[in-house]
Amino acid sequence: MKTKLILLNLLVIVSLISCKNKEEEKTVEEVKANTFDVIVDLDIKKDDELILFYKDPSISFFDDKNTVYYGVKGKDEPQTIIFSVPEGILPNDIRFDISSKKDQEPVKINSVTLSFEGRTFKIEQKDLSKYFTPNEFIKFDDATGTATFVKEGESYDPYFLTKPAIYPELEKVRGAKM
Template identity: 70%
Template structure:
């Protein structure tokens, strides 16, 4: 073998190893530091999909376009579910759809935290009804923080709407006047 073919073979091996190493690397997940997050600590027994609706000053009503879906695996112990609103959006109102499954077992809400840019407001279980109102599809036990669900006339849409007290806290977290 002459020097030229050794050099060509060496370059081919280096290129092959280099390409192989690039394939083996794990993808890097982009961390978005400036998202508004709603962090829910709950006990949920069955798999479900929870939904956070949000709106800002440019949106008059909650709509499907402004939602964050979060599939949750049911398990006996408490777990944390984080809803991150897209970067650059600061909501002036939120709505929490706590269950999408008609056969869901009661869900215990331990706390809900609102977080943005290092500032957090945490709503403990005992204070949930100060900031949220369950709709007619939820039977909420304030003492235990447990929501059980009912179907009405074939409809099922358990939602926690916000109360005006939360708007002041949103302003503080976002450090703006709404």
């Protein structure tokens, strides 16, 4: 009986603590053990589906098999989305598709963090252009970190590719011997 009472009290305490900070709880829940995570802090006003493409040394080009999709709900305040690459895969390159909806409003990227087993590399908004380059469907404002979308007829596929400056940082986060 004492054990049940202790367990019940423990559950109540954990529930109270976890309810105290919902945003922190959400981040902790979504970061999975032993996965390489790309964490994006952004302002996105309309619902959309964002996609992270990844490659490892065995893959020579980005393809639909090596993707992580994230359905995001539009909000007026910043939000954090976490792309968890499947366990056992350590990417050596990534591509970030920032919108799937042609009617998306401009999206502000506040930061991008690479994370694996406690090692992290955070790219602040002011440094995004040092590590990523937008394709022709994005007009990117370096000063504000805002991506405005360019529609060219029926074509629409706005994404960011990595620049060479990110590769050493990816290796450090992966824990690769250099």
